[in-house]
Every structure is written in structure tokens, then in C-alpha cells.
Amino acid sequence: xxxxxxxxxxxxxxxxxxxxxxxxxxxxxxxxxxxxxxxxxxxxxxxxxxxxxxxxxxxxxxxxxxxxxxxxxxxxxxxxxxxxxxxxxxxxxxxxxxxxxxxxxxxxxxxxxxxxxxxxxxxxxxxxxxxxxxxxxxxxxxxxxxxxxxxxxxxxxxxxxxxxxxxxxxxxxxxxxxxxxxxxxxxxxxxxxxxxxxxxxxxxxxxxxxxxxxxxxxxxxxxxxxxxxxxxxxxxxxxxxxxxxxxxxxxxxxxxxxxxxxxxxxxxxxxxxxxxxxxxxxxxxxxxxxxxxxxxxxxxxxxxxxxxxxxxxxxxxxxxxxxxxxxxxxxxxxxxxxxxxxxxxxxxxxxxxxxxxxxxxxxxxxxxxxxxxxxxxxxxxxxxxxxxxxxxxxxxxxxxxxxxxxxxxxxxxxxxxxxxxxxxxxxxxxxxxxx
Numbered sequence: 474x475x476x477x478x479x480x481x482x483x484x485x486x487x488x489x490x491x492x493x494x495x496x497x498x499x500x501x502x503x504x505x506x507x508x509x510x511x512x513x514x515x516x517x518x519x520x521x522x523x524x525x526x527x528x529x530x531x532x533x534x535x536x537x538x539x540x541x542x543x544x545x546x547x548x549x550x551x552x553x554x555x556x557x558x559x560x561x562x563x564x565x566x567x568x569x570x571x572x573x574x575x576x577x578x579x580x581x582x583x584x585x586x587x588x589x590x591x592x593x594x595x596x597x598x599x600x601x602x603x604x605x606x607x608x609x610x611x612x613x614x615x616x617x618x619x620x621x622x623x624x625x626x627x628x629x630x631x632x633x634x635x636x637x638x639x640x641x642x643x644x645x646x647x648x649x650x651x652x653x654x655x656x657x658x659x660x661x662x663x664x665x666x667x668x669x670x671x672x673x674x675x676x677x678x679x680x681x682x683x684x685x686x687x688x689x690x691x692x693x694x695x696x697x698x699x700x701x702x703x704x705x706x707x708x709x710x711x712x713x714x715x716x717x718x719x720x721x722x723x724x725x726x727x728x729x730x731x732x733x734x735x736x737x738x739x740x741x742x743x744x745x746x747x748x749x750x751x752x753x754x755x756x757x758x759x760x761x762x763x764x765x766x767x768x769x770x771x772x773x774x775x776x777x778x779x780x781x782x783x784x785x786x787x788x789x790x791x792x793x794x795x796x797x798x799x800x801x802x803x804x805x806x807x808x809x810x811x812x813x814x815x816x817x818x819x820x821x822x823x824x825x826x827x828x829x830x831x832x833x834x835x836x837x838x839x840x841x842x843x844x845x846x847x848x849x850x851x852x853x854x855x856x857x858x859x860x861x862x863x864x865x866x867x868x869x870x871x872x873x874x875x876x877x878x879x880x881x882x883x884x885x886x887x888x889x890x891x892x893x894x895x896x897x898x899x900x901x902x903x904x905x906x907x908x
Contacts, residue, residue, distance in 0.1 A: 475550065476507075476585070477556070477584060477586075477587055477695045478586045480575050481588060484562050487653070490653050491589050491682060494647075494681055494682030498679040499525075500525055501683075504555060506525050506556075506557050507557070508529040511558055511561045512533055513899065515531075517529075524675045524679075530731050531730070533902075534573045535838055536838055536854035538902055545734070548734070555695050555696070563575075565606075565609065568837070585695060588618050588619070590603065595632075599632050617641070617644040618643055619644050623646050623648050623649065624649055652674075664726055709739060713761075718758035719746075720746060720763045722748065723771070724767055724775065725765070726767075729899070748763075748775060748778055752780070760795070766801075768804050769861055772817035775817070782820060786822075789891070792891075798899050799858075802896055803825075805819065807826050809829070810831070810864070811829055823888050823890060823894075826864050832862065834860055835857050837857060838877070839854070841853045841900070844871045844874055845872055848894050853904055857898055872895075872896050873885065
């Protein structure tokens with residue numbers, strides 16, 4: 474497998490900015506790249522797509538079966554493209570059960586690891602830090618380091634001298650620069666689609682990465698990965714229908730591209746529409762998917778989207794399957810209370826009321842077992858991440874029985890009424906041994 478994993482000792486080291494800069498810098502040089510994001514993140518991939526000019530897929534070593542990761546990597550890098558995957562958290566940080574680390578992904582796909590180190594508060598100590606990460610697992614190869622937030626030429630010289638002593642190559646050096654910070658909010662970075670100067674930011678990041686970068690060495694280690702057997706045709710999450718209309722705008726942006734890819738490979742046709750623009754699903758759609766996003770930030774506008782509301786009510790009357798995840802689940806409900814405590818009427822297709830005023834963080838991987846087999850038939854893996862709270866829930870068929878990563882029973886989740894269903898779970902894959 475030709476590819477790189479851009480990792481770090483911990484969160485906050487600048488992995489995303491470095492990855493965006495690398496993707497754009499490689500694109501400038503005419504290098505065919507296939508961007509990826511490790512873990513369940515649904516925000517960073519849009520930034521990667523903007524930087525690289527191509528689709529970004531998630532590779533989740535906890536929630537995805539080994540065969541799905543391998544198959545998607547093979548499909549994604551067709552044409553001998555170089556896989557460039559941004560890790561999540563620290564290189565060896567995983568779920569609550571300790572599994573599913575970025576290092577696991579590197580070992581599985583044979584990716585060379587590039588360690589991004591925030592050097593702003595260290596000098597010679599960089600050597601034992603990097604040496605510890607490089608020697609921690611025999612099946613994970615840390616091939617080089619990118620020094621980030623370097624304060625001066627003297628600081629750089631001290632860092633390089635320390636790393637020379639442990640024979641660790643320095644691939645790039647990036648100076649301290651406040652302009653290389655991305656804005657964030659409660660679920661992560663502010664979305665790419667809301668970043669008014671994103672193109673300029675990516676270009677600046679590419680310039681910063683390119684200033685002192687050994688691209689020849691970077692490409693050499695990218696092509697030194699280990700070959701892994703793979704098969705593109707594997708069992709995947711079944712599509713909701715044969716013609717699926719997917720909501721997509723800044724309120725509904727959290728759909729996983731690997732899932733849409735899987736649906737297409739199963740023969741489904743996918744179209745997109747924007748509820749925020751008061752658009753309606755395709756007339757021939759036999760299923761409607763409302764993914765997660767930030768409906769709590771746009772509740773007032775969504776409540777006034779009359780064409781969208783009428784189309785969804787008509788779809789229910791015609792027996793069209795409708796499924797909502799997290800933010801989509803909130804919109805399927807009767808009401809959404811915003812941060813100021815104001816209630817906005819939602820579609821009213823499920824008997825739930827959610828509140829962003831009564832905030833509580835819900836975060837973690839989930840094992841999901843369908844309770845009502847009208848829509849889903851098999852055990853699945855999922856991820857839950859939201860701050861909104863379910864404050865009332867009426868009668869309906871329960872959708873899932875849920876356990877966390879440690880196997881703790883979290884009880885039932887989600888509801889179904891007829892062909893309308895939803896929950897806070899972001900579905901990722903069919904359950905397998907790797908989960």
C-alpha cells in the first residue's frame with residue numbers, strides 16, 4: 474500500500490493544518506493523492522477534499538471491519554494514487570477499550586507514519602519523545618518527523634541536532650504562525666463550507682509546509698508501505714433504497730462518504746438536496762436520508778422551510794422510507810429548543826423534542842443491535858457525538874439496543890413510526906470481529 478499516516482503524540486499538535494498543507498503541496502506538484510481521515514470524524518474530510526480536489530474517505534480501525542478498510546483503501550487509491558491519511562488524537566490513543574488506534578490503522582494498511590511534533594515548548598526533549606513513539610510498536614514504522622511551531626533558526630538547529638542523535642529524519646519544518654489556526658466550535662472545527670477564506674488558508678498552509686520540506690524523501694517513504702491483500706467486493710451496510718435522496722448543506726453535512734460509496738456499489742442512485750435552501754428531495758426517490766450536522770444553529774430557518782416540510786409529509790403519505798441520524802433525528806422530531814431556550818417546530822414525524830439549551834456531551838463508539846427489523850437487520854457499529862438532549866419522547870417502536878465500547882448496556886435508542894425512523898447514532902459499518 475502506497476501511503477502515509479500523518480500522526481502526532483497528542484491532539485492539538487497541528488495535524489489537520491499540516492495535512493491540508495501537504496495535500497495542497499503535493500497537488501501543486503502533480504502527485505496523484507487519495508486523502509483519508511482516521512476515526513469517526515465527519516468534519517475534517519471536507520477540508521481534505523478542498524485541499525486535494527478529490528473525495529476524502531474515513532478509515533476507522535475501531536468501527537470498521539478490517540476487510541472494509543482494506544477494500545476502501547484499494548478503491549480509493551486506484552490509479553496508483555498515494556494514500557494520505559490524517560490520524561485522530563495521539564498515535565496510540567484509541568476508544569475506551571483501548572482498541573482502534575491510528576497506529577492500528579497504520580499497521581493494517583502498511584502506511585509509513587509521519588509524526589507531527591508541536592515543538593513550541595521543547596528543544597532537546599524532542600529526541601526521547603520521538604524515540605519513544607518510534608520504538609513503541611514493532612509493526613508501526615515512524616519514518617520521519619515534521620517539526621511544527623518552531624520559534625527560530627536557533628530553535629530549529631537544536632531540534633535537528635537532537636533528532637540526528639537518534640537518526641530520525643526531519644521531513645519538514647514549520648514556523649510559529651498564528652494564521653495557521655482554524656476556528657472551531659462544540660463538535661470540532663467550523664465546517665469547511667462556512668470558512669469564508671478557506672482557499673487562502675490552504676494555500677498559506679501549503680506554502681508553510683513547502684518552505685522546508687524534503688518532498689523527495691516524503692514520496693520515497695510513502696511508496697515503502699507493505700502490500701496487503703484486498704477485495705473491493707465485500708458485504709456493506711445495505712442502502713436505504715434504490716434511489717436515495719440525501720440532505721446536504723451546512724445543517725446536514727455529517728454523512729460518511731464511505732457509506733455513500735457502499736450504497737452506490739450496491740446499485741443505489743444518490744441525489745442531494747438542501748433543506749436550508751427549502752429544496753425538496755428528488756421526485757423519484759424511494760428513500761430519504763437526513764444525516765447529522767448543525768440543525769441547532771439553523772433551527773429557525775429550518776422551521777420555516779415550507780417546501781421541505783410539505784415534501785417530507787408527502788413522502789410519508791406515499792410510504793417513502795425516511796431515516797435521520799443525530800441532527801437529522803432532531804429535525805424529524807416535533808420540536809428543537811435552541812441555545813437561547815426558544816422552541817422551533819420541526820417536521821413532527823417522530824414524537825421527540827430535543828434541546829440544545831439543556832446541553833450535555835454524549836460521546837463514544839457504540840455497538841448497535843436492531844430491535845425493529847423493518848429497516849435494519851444486522852448488528853452494526855456506530856459513533857455518538859452530540860451536546861443536545863432528548864427532553865421528551867412519545868410512543869413508537871424502539872430502533873436499537875446500544876452498548877458502549879466497553880460493552881456497557883446503554884439501553885434502547887431511537888424510534889420508528891411506520892417508514893420513518895431515526896436515532897442519535899451515526900452508523901459506520903456492519904459489526905465484525907474488528908469491532
